[in-house]
Amino acid sequence: MALALTTFVSQKREGWKSLEGLLERQRAGTLTLEELRTLDTLYRRAASDLALAQTFYPDTDAHRFLNQLCARAYAAIYQPPRERWAAVRGFFRRDFPRTLRRELGFVGTSAALFCLGLLLGALVVLWEPRGAELLVPAGVRQYVAQGRMWTDDILSVAPPNSVSSGIATNNLTVTILTFAMGIFAGLGTMFILVNNGVQIGAITALCIREGMTVGFLDFIAAHGPVELSIIVIAGGAGLMVGQALVDPGELPRSQALALRGREAVKLVLGCAPFLACIGVVEGYVSPGDLFPTWAKAALGLTLGGLFWAYLLRAGRADADTTEAPEVSAS
């Protein structure tokens, strides 16, 4: 025979109260080792009280209270490991490039989609010049018609600092959207990839037709390779998400999504610092003619080469030693 509800509460309440107090202190981070042991004992006791309440007093406030108390203690005890500097370093030295190599198929597909858009856009404009009216933004068309680069004016109006940071946030928005639109079964990511490809292809073709090939190359040579790589990688991450939605395998869809989402976001987070650096290059080096075109091209190729060399080589040497935990984690 179970105790009466009120007796149960008044008998156990002291323990619950001290557990609450310890959890409060745990949050503030001022627990001694001894108190930590008490916390563990009290949690186990509260959990067994909860089991009792579930059986004898379901749907009472006491039951709800215990649920909540145990959830708080559970969260405090089974915390995920804190991400510290060592973890950040490990992420960039091993985790990020390795994830990318494992998911190279998705990045390849994303690159193929982007190139498809690029070709389409370029062919349309080269074949039928009036297509440019459809595909190229009006502002850009005006500049090109006057034989100027649209980027020259941004620079002369605003100080280079703000151009750089403005470009950085713009690239960031595109990258994030490219990834996040993957939640629409990957279709959103495909659309953004193809759409961006078409626009860039169309602008390139327009510049070629108007005899501004050199000016255009001059602008994109320094930052283009890395920036487009990053967008393609983010596209790969978006496609991973889409794949988990369309073909979750043996897992329920929600779990497959959560699992793949964690992997995919690694690709996006890994790209973030490179995105920031390339934003600086795009803001300071690319516009204007402070640097000759060949220097910009050399810089762009070097940066692109280094970026991909890092992605394909980093963390390869110690792959064997840490292979086992990685398999169990994924």
Place this chain on the structure above:
Amino acid sequence: MSTAPSPHLAVATPERVALSLPVAGIGYRCLAWLVDASLLFFFWVVAYFVFTLLVSDVLGVFQGLSSLGQTLLVVGVFATQWLYWTLGEVFFHGQTPGKRALGIRVVRLDGSPVGLYESAVRNLCRAVDFLPGVYAVGCISLLLTPRHQRLGDVLAGTVLVREERIDLDKYTQPAPQATSGAAPSTTRALKPDEVELVLAFLTRAPGLAPDVRRNMGARMVEKVGGLTDEERDAVLASSESIEAHLRGLVRTER
């Protein structure tokens, strides 16, 4: 005290106890977002005035700062759009200030606290949930998913749970000694749901209109029963005696 079935997150702990946590619905989430959004808004109002003061200074000392200031501005937009949420959730136990004010928190589907990756996923997806404006996609997703998740939550495998403030004092309030003489002879032990009902009545009784209070108390006594006729007449004499009797009942076993 709610009786309508609300969605719950069921969690199995390693101690083999099943926790069930109430999931926060669209109302809580909207309010929490409003709190966060207004915090960010006031931050920007203040930042704007400070910035204007710096740029328009008469001596021109800060002129050189203006371009740096603009960079900071853009970086600040970035920080408030993405970092605020993620850092809040990772470092303050799944709660941004708005969520803390409303008493909701982000947890993984297994009830454990969110880590950096989950938080990053769900906050990167804010951009999509916000489409085409004011979180339209997110709200539709909230209404359609059984656990009230927006797309970012679905992708990250997270859910928002509610913390209720539950007062246990009502269980342990001392029974008045004055009525112990009129204690009924044939009491039976109350079932937990009856205890819950009586306690709910006792908590709310002081706020009721006198006649309602009296009527409801009488019905409560009838429902609980276990009294002879003359005992019942004595108990039903006034609302004070009714409540004293009820309080005594839920406190019979000490």
